[in-house]
Every structure is written in C-alpha cells, then in structure tokens.
Amino acid sequence: MSLGPYASFIVTSYALVAAVVVLLIVWIIADYRRQQARLQELEASGVTRRSGRSTVDVR
Amino acid sequence: MRLSGRNLKCVRGGREVFSGLEFSASSGEALAVTGPNGAGKTSLLRVVAGLLVPADGAVALEGGEAELSLSEQAHYLGHRDALKPALSVLENLSFWREFLGGRPEDAGQCLASVALDHAAHLPAAYLSAGQRRRLSIARLLSVRRPVWLLDEPTSALDAAGQDLFVRLMRDHLGGGGIIVAATHLPLGIETRNLRMEGAK
Amino acid sequence: MRLSGRNLKCVRGGREVFSGLEFSASSGEALAVTGPNGAGKTSLLRVVAGLLVPADGAVALEGGEAELSLSEQAHYLGHRDALKPALSVLENLSFWREFLGGRPEDAGQCLASVALDHAAHLPAAYLSAGQRRRLSIARLLSVRRPVWLLDEPTSALDAAGQDLFVRLMRDHLGGGGIIVAATHLPLGIETRNLRMEGAK
C-alpha cells in the first residue's frame, strides 16, 4: 500500500480521527468512574434515594 | 364561578415546594393564603396565574367565560410592580389598560380612586413605595378581571391606603369576583383560609 | 451617642418633600418615622444615610467614632435588598461582611439567627420575599453598625420573623445602638415618634 505524495495528509487525518475518538472514549469512561465513585461516597454517608434501591442493586 | 385547585404539586429549582394541595373559592369569596416565609404562598399564586406549570394536578375556573383561559381572566398583583420608571404614571397605567383591555375612559378615575391623580404626570421613577403599590392597585381596578391574585397587597400602604383597599376588595367580591390573596397580616375582610405549613 | 437632624429640608425631583424638620435620638433609643404614603419617610432615612444631600440643614452624630462619617457608622436596610441572584445566600452575605467590614467568623451564625442557615447554599434567586428580607437582616447583624436605618423592616416577614426582629432590635438598643425606622405598622418596641404629614 503506497500512499503517494500526500501520505502525510492521509496519515495525519487517520491519526487525528483515532486520537479524538480515543479521547472521547477515555473521557466517557473516566466520567463514569467519577460519577460511580461519588454515588458510592454519598451512599456510604447514609443518603439514599426515596425508592430505597441503591444504584448498585440496579446494576 | 368557582376557582379550584386539585392535588397541586409545585417544584421549583429542583425542590418540591408543596404537594397534594387542594383549594377552592366561589364567586364572592376571598381565599387568604397564609403561612411562614418560604411556605409557597407566592408559588401557589403563580401556579394559579398560569405563570408556573404545576408538576402535578391542575387549577380550573368553572363558570367563567368559556373561550378564555384562567390566566386571561385573572390579574396578578405581585411584588414586582411592572412599572417603567421612564414613563409617567398615567402613561404606565394607560399602557396596561390598553394592552390588557380595560375601558379606555376610566384611567383618570382609577388613579383618583387610589388618590394618585395629583401625581398623574410624574415619572413613575419619582413614586414612593406606597405610591407604586397604589398605582398597581389602580391597574388592578382598570383591567377589570373577575379573579384577583394578590401577593401581600397591603405591604407599603399607609392606614388610609389599607382602608381603601379593603373597600375595593369588598366591592369586587360584592360584584361576584374571586380573590386569592397571600398575606401575613389580616386582610380586613371575611375570608376562607388556606394555611400552608411548608413541609417539615 | 446622639443622632440629630436640624432644620432639614429635602427636595426631590424639583419638589419639596419636607422642610424645617428636626429630630434626635440618643444611644438606646429608637425613632419611629410614620406618616402617609409619599410623606417623605424614605427620603428622610436616605438623608440620614448620606445618600441624599439635604437642601438645607444637617444631620450629625455626636459621640461616635471621630474619624468616621455618619454614613460609615450606619447601615441602611431599604426596600431594595442588594442581593445578587447569581450568588448563593452565603456568598452574598460573606461579600457584604467583607466589604463593609464585619467579623469574618460569624456569617453562618448570622444566617442561623434569622433561620436561613438551611438555605445557605441556594442561589439568592431562589429565595422567597420573606427569605430575602431575612437575609438583609442577617447582613444588618453581621456588619455591626451602631446606627440602624430601617425602611419598613418587617414587611414580608411572617409572624415568627417579626418576633425575631423585635428581639434583635431590643438587643441592639440594649447594646447602646440607635434605630431610625420608617414604618406603617407598630414596631413592637418602645419608640420616640416622628410623624410626617406630607405637604398638603
């Protein structure tokens, strides 16, 4: 596979797409972890939702 | 005519203010809403006025003009007095009369009945607190709505003003109107009472 | 300490509001300013506060801190409550305490004494009329000025709030403070009275 005279453009665009997608994924996973941690912290301190179910049960 | 609220629930800023609230008032009746600060009196009035959407329940007016909604048949007298300082007293009143559809002839008369006619051509910026309240009352009179929603209507009024206002409320009720008033002070007329406690 | 006004004359918007007015109040005394709407009560308070320049006469505070002017030793509680809706209750109070120079430690305590501590982290935009008034009172407490200038201080307060405020005024007078209050309702404390009639 030869990319011709414009190889750098092609490679850059693929790399950029990969970078942004990975960034999105990492952000979403990190956000998930953070929210879970805060929920657990709150539940540990004794605050529960009115329905009485904890988010952990839900999972 | 009968104004009634059923199973009302109000949520503001993500917090429940009241729920399961019921009330009713018929022609010629006044409903006094009382309760501690923050209990939700103003919120209730705004729900009735259609300015807040209740999270549950509904308010209905039976026997009014069929093609008009409740808020179109009500006038809300709140803390904020909807006056433009750059306009004169008369201009302020005339605008609201035209916009809300009162009789064109009686602006001067309404001003006179709240003893503000001497100030008709002053800019509204020059009014004292009580005079502003009087001007709001003049507007209430001039737009002639059957349902009056009053939020602490007598605050800032002097003794004469309070007497005057009692008379005006009597006349309104005598003409078959309905009044819902939030207040911390006795209104000076016979009322049904709705006490809001604020959830404990 | 003695607060006195001599031969005061006030002109607003080109019209004379009052003239030749005299009053005085000493440490531990409250002066209740009464009179019909538009008589000039608010104007008088603003003259005392230094916010209006009298057309004639002068107000003086004898026996206060020598290097401070009267307005720097007074706190004015007016109709407009100087709260920023975008800031939380606590942020509002803390700002004024820092800016006007109250003790840094007691913001929470002042909030508690007006029963607003549960709302400390709400934005001020969420407060009801009475809660706003309570917050203004908390500010009045936290900046600790000897002269209180109060314009209809109890409006919008519920019964509990009014009792509370009476207690606070008593404490202030007991500590040698001075109060000048414009009001349409009895204040609930012993007062000297200044009746303004309004030019007829």
Next chain:
Amino acid sequence: MTLTDLANPTRFLALTTRILPWLAGATTVLLAIGLYQSAMAPDDYQQGATVKIMFIHVPNAWLSMFVWGVMSVAALGTLVWRHPLADVAAKAAAPIGAAFTFLALVTGSLWGRPMWGTYWEWDARLTSVLILFLMYLGLIALWRSVEDPSRAARAAAILTLVGAINIPIIKFSVDWWNTLHQPASVFRMGGPTLDKAFLWPLLVMALAFSLLFITLHLAAMRNEILRRRVRSLQMMQASRVAFSSEVGAGSRDGHASNEIGAA
C-alpha cells in the same frame, strides 16, 4: 419495551448495561473490517491515494448532521412530550456531535490541501459546517453554564430546533450554490454514482461510525443519569442538615419528580 418503559431511568440503566458490551464489540469488529477494506481500496485515478481520506471524512460529516437530528428529536421530547430521558439524550449527544463535526472539518481541510490547494475556502458547504460546529459549541457552553438541568434543557431544546434549519442548508448547499465541494454521490436521487470499490468501504465505515456513535451516546447518557442522581442526592444531603437544625419553613424534600435523579 415501549417508550414509556424507557421513561423509567432505572430500566434504561439496566438495559444500557446489558447491551453496551455487545454494541462495543460490534463497533470494534465493523471498524476493523472497514479499516481493512479502506486500506485495500484502489487509488482513485484523479485523486490518487488521498481518496482514502474519504472513508473517514464522509462518515464524520454524515454523523455531524445526524447527531443534530437526534438532538432535535430529543428537543421535541423535552418540549412537547416532556419525556424525562429527552434532556439526558440531548445533553449527552452534544459533545459527541461536536467531536464528529470537528473531525469532518479537519479531515476535510486535510483533504482540501492536496485537492484544492488550500486548507480552507469560504464556500457554502464548508461555512455551514463551521456554523454547525459553532452551534455545537454554543450548546455545550449553554449546558455547562446553566446549573439547573431542566432550565438548561428547555433553553437548549429551543436552540436545537432553531439550529436544525442549518441541516438542510448543509446537505443541499452543494446543489444550491456553486461550490468547490463536490455534490452528493451516495445519497442522491437516482442512486449512488460512486464506484463500488469505494462505495463498499465507505458504507462499512459509515455503519461502523454510526455504531460508535450509538455506543458512545448510550454510555454518555448513562453518565448523565448518574450525574443527576448524584446531584439530587447532594441536595437531599443538604436538606438533611436543614432538618437537623430544625429551623425555617418550606419544603426540604430534595426530590423532583420531573428530574431523573428522583426516579
């Protein structure tokens, strides 16, 4: 499972947790196939190897518009049906859409340099995509700067619907105005004009990116639901303090039925 069932965020969370792994797996597989196919695709006789940029440029461009469409439906859900998940869907989609739009812009300019001799040209297609990007940023800014989620949701919904006018403009700009950018060759009246050798990899990549969007969107929605739960629990915690100090009046109940956190 109907739409009303989905209105229950707890159900929604459970469902999401179940299907997310499958979605992620399918996305990965499809992406791998698509990448392989695009690597194998022949050079274009005009564009040479740069045609490979198409396989990522076009899916991103399509998605940038599609995501706005999703947000518009969600906006209707907020305003008309008051569906409790609509706010969440709209908020979660905005950053993802912005990312796709950004990628469409960047890959487009990277392709434009060899093809047109310039990275950027103020023509209708490019400009309208840039406006789309600015509107995404505006929406994100709006969501971030208004704390009360239901307030932000209503404002964002109206803005989204107004901005939806831009989508047909982007789509048809190449037909309405003379532009550098080439006209539609896949989704057009009379069928695609693209050669099969390019069409297949493109379609596979487009499908892969769509799956990627669905996966990311569901995950982001889940995060958002959790975030709102945290918020409402924090409010309850604050009101606990208020109860213990037993002062004042007013409701101390931190629940709001129209908020996800209370479900």
Next chain:
Amino acid sequence: MSTLAALIRRDVRIALRVGGGALIGVLFFLTVTVLMPFAVGPDLALLSRLGPAILWLGALLASLLTLDRLFTADHEDGSLDLIVMSRTPLELACAAKALAHWLAAGLPLIIATPALGLLLNLDGAATFAVALTLLAGTPALTFTGMIGAALAVTMHRGGLLLAVLVLPLSIPVLIFGVAASQAAISGPLSFGTPFSILCALSLISFVIGPFAAAASLRHGLD
C-alpha cells in the same frame, strides 16, 4: 391589534427616552465605520470595496449590543408576567416587541447609512444598494436575535453567552446581505438572487423568531 400597537408604542417610547440602547447602537455603528479607514489605510478603492461589508458588520454588532435586554428588563420588573397572562397571543406580543426594537434601534442605522457611505467612499448607487439590503436584512437580525433574548430569560443568563448563541444564526443574513450589496456595486453576479434570499431569510425569521421566543418564554417563566 390596538393592544399590539400599544405595546409597540410603549417600547419605542421607552427606548427613545432612556436613549441607551438605540443610541449606543448608532454610535457603535459609527465607531466601526470611522475605525475602518484607519485599519485599512488610505487605499480608497479598497475602502469602497469593503464598504458594504463594514456597514453590515457594524449593523450586526450594533443590533447584538442592544438586544440582550429586550425581554430581561420586562422580566425583572414583572411586566413579562402580565404580558404572558394577557389575552394577546404571546407570539404576537413577542413580534411586536421585536418590531419596536427594530424601529428604535435598526431603523436609525439605515437612516444613518448615507452619511456613513460618504466616509467609506461609496457612491450614491452603492449607498442606496447597501441601505436597501440593510432595510431588508436587519429585521432578520432582530428577529433571530430575539430568540437569544428570550433564552436569556429562560436561562437567567446574559452577556456574551447570548452573543455566542445568536451569532451563528445571523451569519447567513450577513453573508447574503454583503453579497447582495457587492453584487449591486461591482459584481458580475446579479443583485436579485442574494437579495431575494435575504428577503426570504427575513420572512423565515418573522415566523421562527416569535414562535421560538414565545415558546422559550412560556417554558422559562418562574
């Protein structure tokens, strides 16, 4: 009808008395135009080529400057509550307010255009063309900007955030306004096409603006 006239009359009167908004707008417009010769340098040909663009930019930014308090002021003093409760459909009331704003803040800009055209070295025909496009296009700026002004009430926000939300919506107006003026002055293209698009944009905004603003106010009051 007469209720709307009353609303328009009130808003125009306030704008003229208070002065603020409208006049700041015109003066800003003037500043932009005065500044440009300094920026571009003493190249008269270039200046007249840029003329329409400069005038349009000035108009866009000037309208932005004054729009953000269109509804906020009424919200803060409680007028908005009464307007919402009135028997006039809110969409019409919003349209009336926008019209009043345009009369007080947009029209003066157009009237000032001939004077500014001189500064920018535009000839009579060109100035006329620009004024005509402004006349057709500035209402669209006001009516799309109105959406932002209503959102400001919903969100309890203002200032730059609004500008950020509104500006992308007004870009098409700017593009076609400038294109039409350019076409009239020099261009090989016809004046008619961009001008009719401009008019179409205005018409669309007359529909969408009031509806979006009314929806946002209805959902946003509390």
Next chain:
Amino acid sequence: MSTLAALIRRDVRIALRVGGGALIGVLFFLTVTVLMPFAVGPDLALLSRLGPAILWLGALLASLLTLDRLFTADHEDGSLDLIVMSRTPLELACAAKALAHWLAAGLPLIIATPALGLLLNLDGAATFAVALTLLAGTPALTFTGMIGAALAVTMHRGGLLLAVLVLPLSIPVLIFGVAASQAAISGPLSFGTPFSILCALSLISFVIGPFAAAASLRHGLD
C-alpha cells in the same frame, strides 16, 4: 485592601456565572472573528491586513456589551447605596469594579488572541503585537467606559449620555491600538510611538475614570 479584593472577587464571580465564564468570552471572540471572512470575503491577504482592526473591534464590542450595566445593576438592586456608605473610598471601589469588569471581559480575549491570529492569517510576531496592544489598550476602554456607566446611573434618562460620551472617548484608543498593531506588522512607521500613546491613554484613564465615576455617583444618587 481586602475589601477591594472582595468586591473584585464578587464582580468577577457574577460576571463569570451570568455571562457563562471566560470560555464564553473566548468563544465570543472566535465567533466575531469567524464573522469577518463572511463579510469581507475569503481574501487572505486582506484578512490579515484587517486582522488587528477585527480583533480590536471584537474587544470593544465585548467590553461594551456588559459595560453599560456596570453600575446600573448595582443601582437597581440597592447595592450601590451600601457601596457608597461603606468605609472604602468610592474612587477605589469604582476602580475595583472596573478592574473586575476588565478581568472578566477583557483578559480572556487577550489570552485567546493567539488562536484567533491563526484564523486571521497573522504571523507570530503580528499576533504578539496585537495581543500586546490589546493588553495595553483594553483597560483604557473599560476605564473610560466606566465614566459613562456612572453617568447612566445619575441621569435617569442617561443612556443617551452614556452613548454620546463613551464611544467618542474610546475612539482614540481604538485608533492608536490599531495603528500600533499595523506598525508592528507591516508599517513603515515605528511601533513605539503609537504604542506609547496608547499606554499614556490607559494611564490617564486609570486616574480620570475612577474619579469622574465616583464624583458622578456621589452627586447622582437619590
């Protein structure tokens, strides 16, 4: 000192919350810059020639958008009464408010300049020159604008004065700001002369602004 810090902190905080934060400021600047090519056309050489003027106009607009409510907002809610009665000299309080305004509305723009320079095809040195002139000049915009803002409180119908006063005062700042940037980029003239005039204008405004504003507030309250 700490009282002034408290005032600055409060004003910045409100500005960021209501206006949506510094990020919005940058986004706003970005949008204004993006607008230019739409208006002027995609001529890169021309764009870079206009670059400084565009950035300066954006800065002026951003500061004007919020400046007119600098004191009016405090006046309307009664804060101004308490500020006047405080033990802090009013001149200092005014200066603090202006500084806070500049921090919230001016500084983010300056920080964003490099990114925008790219869009406008400015090279590194030019961008740096523009950022420098903005840093030296935008405070002058705020501090002269403050006078108008204070007058707006005094005259109830004073928006008019605000407009008539502020913008003419800011025109010299704009002209020398743009001139200095142009000189740095291309011009035969030296950068130093207009830049030092710009700095002088800023310094003068630091003195005159707070005094004039405080005087006007003191005499104007009622």
